[in-house]
Amino acid sequence: QVQLVESGGGLVQAGGSLRLSCAASGRTFSTLAMGWFRQAPGKEREFVAAISWRGNSIVYANSVKGRFTISRDNAKNTNYLQMNSLKPEDTAVYYCAADSLWKYSSLTLMPEMDYWGKGTLVTVSS
16 A cells, blocks of 8 residues: 655645645655646546656646646655646646556546545635
């Protein structure tokens, strides 16, 4: 089992920045693919970004490309999501995710993962 704990959410004005962190435990962090997903009110959960265990493969949703950056520090067992130029439509609960495999959903064609954190709320005001 993998335990994931997110932090760093909060309220920010449009155009501002936030950095989310995700601390992982329970398995060797350096063997896990890590990712971020989000769920806005009334919408389904959607993929945001993912990074492979060595960091040599990174995928972003088109909606955040150029504004968000995913990274990881294997020495600290932590994964980060730097979010810049935030927009009101970025408002959502952000979930950290992990998986022992680098795999894609046949439905969304985006990375999918099996382990989930409880989420952290990001609110962007206009």
